[in-house]
Amino acid sequence: MARPLIADIDLDALRHNYRLACSMAPDSRAVAVLKADGYGHGAVACARALEDLAPAFAVACIEEAVTLREAGIATPIVLLEGIFEASELEQVEALGLWMAVHSDWQLEALLARRAARPIPVWLKVDSGMHRLGFAPEAAEAAWRRLAAAPDHVCDLQLMSHFATADLTDTGYFTRQMGRLRALAEGLEAPLCLANSPATLARPEARGAWHRPGVMLYGSDPLEAASAESQRLAPVMTLRSALIAVRELPAGEPVGYGGRWVTPRPSRIGVVACGYGDGYDRHAVDGTPVLVVGRRAAVAGKVSMDMMTVDITDIPEAQIGSEVVLWGRAANGELLGVDEVARHCDTISYTLLTGVLPRVPRRYHGAS
Template sequence: MARPLRADIDLDALRHNYRLARDLAPGSQAVAVLKADAYGHGLVACARALEGQAPAFAVACIEEAEALREGGIAAPVVLLEGIFEAAELERVEALGLWMAVHSEWQLDALMAYRPARPIPVWLKVDSGMHRLGFAPERVETAWRRLVDAPDHACDLHLMSHFATADALDDGYFRRQATLLAELAERLGAPTCLANSPATLARPESHGAWNRPGVMLYGSDPLEHANDASRCLEPVMTLRSAIIAVRELAEGEPVGYGGRWTTPRPSRIGVVACGYGDGYDRHAVDGTPVLVEGRRTAIAGKVSMDMLTVDLTDIPEADIGSEVVLWGRAGNGEVLSVDEVARHCDTISYTLLTGVLPRVPRRYHGG
């Protein structure tokens, strides 16, 4: 019998979340962001599930774009970080990719290259995130260079990234949005600005294109949920089973270092899942799990291949009982990956992308 741990991927939920992103911005097109192996869900499988709905996909690098093309995906693919060396432009052209240009050296490389057909370019502005992008005072010069080189670049858009679109305090977001709106108006440029939180909560930032990412996978990126984010459906369910049960007296330590001690006579279940599978070792005692669709909690430190949970109040739980680490249980009960992430002092992105290759993905609704 195979180890019971698996990641169930609900492709119907993925499509539901994409339609939500699209419907929230009917005047925009939504590029589906598939970087980091579709946030751990499977790059090609998720792209195939969204074919016919998403007019374009976005990835971080050319290797991810090549995997999509090798998987039969013909739709436009945007390189969100552009090229990493000038030699990649040949592959950009051959694969028919769109690319971000965020640095002078990338712009110079594109101007020195002679494509058979112009390459669609999204010019990235550093509007306040201070990672990638042209400083605002350099944008107009870069834009004019692209406009004046129609044999090199086409379908020009301004692109940027919001640092605080998820926060209730919108002061810094508005500073970025105002700067970008003024630039776009001055240049007559279509924009691609809205990430997942801005798609969900900042309609004023919706442009010609939006870039929904983590919301596609059912994670709520907002500091406080709104009516739209409450409609998201979990795509990944990390599911395992109880493989052993221990009956312990009060005062017995459980796991490495004895961090958790039984406060009463207790039943402890051992679950086939650990940090060797990508479950976060920093999960504290009390991190929620679902056993037989009922909420209980981790009791003791996460090990490499196992973790332990308190079954004392779930007397029906036994060897073979379903355990959901996050996602949707068989009875329909949902444990949000965002809630689990908070108990691990991290974010859903790290949990979803951290599920390791030894955990088989099983796709449903395809």
């Protein structure tokens, strides 16, 4: 019998979330972000599920784009970080990729190459995130140089990234948006701005393109959930089973370091899942799980291959009973990955992208 841990991927839910992103910005085109192996869901499978809906995909680097092309994905693909060395431009052109240009050296390399055909370019502006991009005062000159090179560049867009679009405080977002709007109006440039939280909550950021990422996978990126974000459907269910049940008296320590001590005579379930599978070792006692569709809690430190949960109040739970670490249980009960992330002092992105290859992905829907 195989180890029971599996990541169930609901591709119909993925399509639902993509359509929701499109409905939030009906006059904008939605780039489906598939970086980090589709946020841990499997980029190729997700691309195949979306290729009849999405006009373009986005990845972080050329290696991720090559994986999609080798799988037969012909949809345009944007390199969100552009190239990392000039020699990659040959592949960019051969694979028909689009690319971000965020620095002087990338711009110079692009314009210096012997072009067989122009490359669609998204010029990245640092409007206040302070990671990548041209400062607003330098972006205008960069834009004009690119626009003046039609043999090298086509379909020029202006892009940026928001630092606080997920927060209820709109002050810094408004400052970023003001810088971008002024620059775009001066250049008469089409914009690609909105990430997942801006797609859901900032209508003024929905330009010619928007870039839904984590929302495609059912995670709510907003500091305070909205009516729209509550319509997101979970795509991944991380599902396992109890592999042992222990009956312990009160006062017994459980797991490494004895962090959790039974407060009463207790039933402890051992789950086939641990940090060696990507479950966060920082999960505190009380982190929720679903056992036979009922809420239980982590009890003791997460081990490499196992974790222990308190099932004292779930008498029907036995060896072989379903355990859902996040996602939807067989009885329909939902445990959101965002809730689990809060108990681990992290965000859903780290949990989803952290599920390791040893955990099989099982796909259903979108047939």
